Amino acid sequence: MKISKDIKIDLFTRMVKVRTFEDDTNKIFMAGKEMPGFLHLSQGEDAMAAGTCANLEINDAIYTTHRGHGCIIAKGADLKPMMAELFGRIDGCCKGRAGSMHFADVKTGCMGSNGVVGEGMRLAVGTAFAQKYNKTNNVTAVFFGEGASGTGSFHESFNMAATLKLPVIFVCSINLYAQMTHKSVHIAIEDMAERAAGYGAPGVTFDGNDVEVVYEEVAKAVKHCRAGKGPYLVEGKTYRHYGHYIGDPCNYRPAGELEEWMKKDPVVLYEKKLLKEGVLDAKGVQQVKDECKRLVDEAVEYARKSPQPDIEELYVDIFA
Amino acid sequence: MGKPVMFQWAINHAIAEEMRRDPTVFIIGEDVGKPGGPFGVTRGLLDEFGPERAVDTPISEGTIVGMCAGAAAAGLRPVAEIMFMNFITLCVEELYNQASKMHWMFGAQVKLPMVVRAMTAGGYGAGPHHSSSLEGWFASMPGLKVVMPSTPVNAKGLMKAAIRDDNPVLYIEPLSSYKLKAEMPEGDFITPIGKCEIVKEGSDITIVTVGRMLQESLKAVDQLAKDGVKPELIDLLTVSPLDMDTIYTSVKKTHRLVIIHEAKETMGIGAEIAALVQEKAFDWLDAPVARVAAPFTHIAFQPKLEQHYMPDAGKLVAKVKTMLG
Numbered sequence: 001m002k003i004s005k006d007i008k009i010d011l012f013t014r015m016v017k018v019r020t021f022e023d024d025t026n027k028i029f030m031a032g033k034e035m036p037g038f039l040h041l042s043q044g045e046d047a048m049a050a051g052t053c054a055n056l057e058i059n060d061a062i063y064t065t066h067r068g069h070g071c072i073i074a075k076g077a078d079l080k081p082m083m084a085e086l087f088g089r090i091d092g093c094c095k096g097r098a099g100s101m102h103f104a105d106v107k108t109g110c111m112g113s114n115g116v117v118g119e120g121m122r123l124a125v126g127t128a129f130a131q132k133y134n135k136t137n138n139v140t141a142v143f144f145g146e147g148a149s150g151t152g153s154f155h156e157s158f159n160m161a162a163t164l165k166l167p168v169i170f171v172c173s174i175n176l177y178a179q180m181t182h183k184s185v186h187i188a189i190e191d192m193a194e195r196a197a198g199y200g201a202p203g204v205t206f207d208g209n210d211v212e213v214v215y216e217e218v219a220k221a222v223k224h225c226r227a228g229k230g231p232y233l234v235e236g237k238t239y240r241h242y243g244h245y246i247g248d249p250c251n252y253r254p255a256g257e258l259e260e261w262m263k264k265d266p267v268v269l270y271e272k273k274l275l276k277e278g279v280l281d282a283k284g285v286q287q288v289k290d291e292c293k294r295l296v297d298e299a300v301e302y303a304r305k306s307p308q309p310d311i312e313e314l315y316v317d318i319f320a
Numbered sequence: 321m322g323k324p325v326m327f328q329w330a331i332n333h334a335i336a337e338e339m340r341r342d343p344t345v346f347i348i349g350e351d352v353g354k355p356g357g358p359f360g361v362t363r364g365l366l367d368e369f370g371p372e373r374a375v376d377t378p379i380s381e382g383t384i385v386g387m388c389a390g391a392a393a394a395g396l397r398p399v400a401e402i403m404f405m406n407f408i409t410l411c412v413e414e415l416y417n418q419a420s421k422m423h424w425m426f427g428a429q430v431k432l433p434m435v436v437r438a439m440t441a442g443g444y445g446a447g448p449h450h451s452s453s454l455e456g457w458f459a460s461m462p463g464l465k466v467v468m469p470s471t472p473v474n475a476k477g478l479m480k481a482a483i484r485d486d487n488p489v490l491y492i493e494p495l496s497s498y499k500l501k502a503e504m505p506e507g508d509f510i511t512p513i514g515k516c517e518i519v520k521e522g523s524d525i526t527i528v529t530v531g532r533m534l535q536e537s538l539k540a541v542d543q544l545a546k547d548g549v550k551p552e553l554i555d556l557l558t559v560s561p562l563d564m565d566t567i568y569t570s571v572k573k574t575h576r577l578v579i580i581h582e583a584k585e586t587m588g589i590g591a592e593i594a595a596l597v598q599e600k601a602f603d604w605l606d607a608p609v610a611r612v613a614a615p616f617t618h619i620a621f622q623p624k625l626e627q628h629y630m631p632d633a634g635k636l637v638a639k640v641k642t643m644l645g
Contacts, residue, residue, distance in 0.1 A: 061394070063390075092427070093427065093429075094425060094426045094427035094429070095427035095428075096427075097424065097425055097426075097427055098425045098426060098427070102425055103426070104426045104429060104430070105429075106393075106426065106429040106430055107429075111390070111393060111394075111430075112393075112422070112426070114418075115417070116413060116417050116418075119386065119413065119414070119417065119418060121386075122382060122383045122385075122386025122387055122389075122390065122414060122418075123386055123387070123389055123390035123393070123418060124390060125383060125386070125387040125390060126386065126387030126388060126389060126390025126391035126392070126393070126394070126398075127390040127391065127393065127394045128390075129387055129390070129391050129396075130390070130391045130394035130395060130396045131394070133346070133372060133391075133396060134395070134396075152382065153382065153383065153386070156378070156380035156382060156383035157383050157386075157387075159378055159380065160377060160378060160380055160383050160387065163377070163378055164375070164377075317423060317424045317427070317428045318423075318424055318462045318463050319423070319463065319465070319486075319487050319561075320423050320428070320431040320432070320433075320486035320487050
């Protein structure tokens, strides 16, 4: 598969946008004054979000996790209401009710993050059911980590999607830790993709830090799903640069592990590759970074200006 | 009025009529398609609507309900069957953390029009895993409506209302009432969610009945009438949100209230109604609010023990008599 220059720049831009948003969010959260609640960041897994979502149309759906900012940005959500949501403000995409772990941006097909590990998969199966029912030819991608592969939801959802031949792409980002427990402690096999065979579906394992590989492999999955052949599992090996949550001391990581993975930072690797290939020059790279920084700065400003919700917001919309 | 229809066919007819009216309505669950449901409630729907709209699934209760939420958020109107109500413990995550919260949590970006059917089977010796009434759990969940039909007519009306509602609705049907027959109103009708029904007007005491306890309450009312007691009988029909205004009005007339339900007394619907009545209508009460409900223990398969566990007409009559002194 030949990836065009435009797509390469698009992949890079999606990743830089994700990374810039996540880095700035981290700083604001750590300052401790403006962003309430818990925060789970996805730096290091940026290529999985960008490479997957670059294959999706706006009417395709995604479900993501408590660590879902990257997926939602890569899918195309507007950063302003996203950031306002993280600030708990009324102009947030969920009116400041959901926050980082629970928010959705339905108009761009981001059907929900989830505070309960693994539960997005069941919802994704239902949205894929609706896509098939309405003969839309759309697909649903659901992001999860290897930790969620231990849930009943993973088994039930994959089996249900396979049995009903639903267009679900199960996108597993292996980031080595289920919260704080290493993969070797809770999974008996090396590659998650092996499990797909047990449901009669294809599964593939690849380098989740190479955004072009992610893009190409997910493209095959999307094609499979749009052809009505049922679900597909993609598994990218990647790494979570920060801990489970922001503030996690990460004392469970062996010395040197983070440093080794930082050498494989997907954003840095891809920038080097694009420079080497001449897809972008140094000025072009800087332009992408500046534009992403401008968008994130505007989003922060928008969030800061937005008021907090009135108390009455607790009591409206309980029923539709 | 039309010819008599059995409770289980009333549910069947309601679903079929709504499926004919609205192409986004579909049924899903274990055995709902080809087998027509474990007790025949969905019989014939596969033949009429095809496998796309009468969907047999693996035994995966949590995913059945979770996928209903995902399908409803994408614009469909699922009607799921969970079979025995005890199995709904496998779907509490999906009902509580997901379906009941999504409309509010996402700032009203999505609606969740979905119905989950569950069956209570008390009185059959079905034992600890097949006989429970758990409506109280779900009535404590904002964003989820809970209805409990008691007659063929309101079984049909509440099902149609539930399918048309834009919120998740838990529809709890009593196995022991499946064979009840009643004449059905002609044409399209609904039984509104969130409204009690005053089954019989009276002046001496208010009896609020939940679900299949209507049949026991009707027997009790007949027995009490022989002693000259005129109870006002209110069928709750919707467990959440509660129609308290009808109950307050009745209590202000009768000055006494007893609630009968099959679920346990502890933390039950009766406790909530009693608390609200003592808050809002205390000055009208001539006696403490009473409950006739299951004791705080497990339901037995053993017939003698199950019979002792279950509230019934005799227990209700005895309670009313002590309250009237």
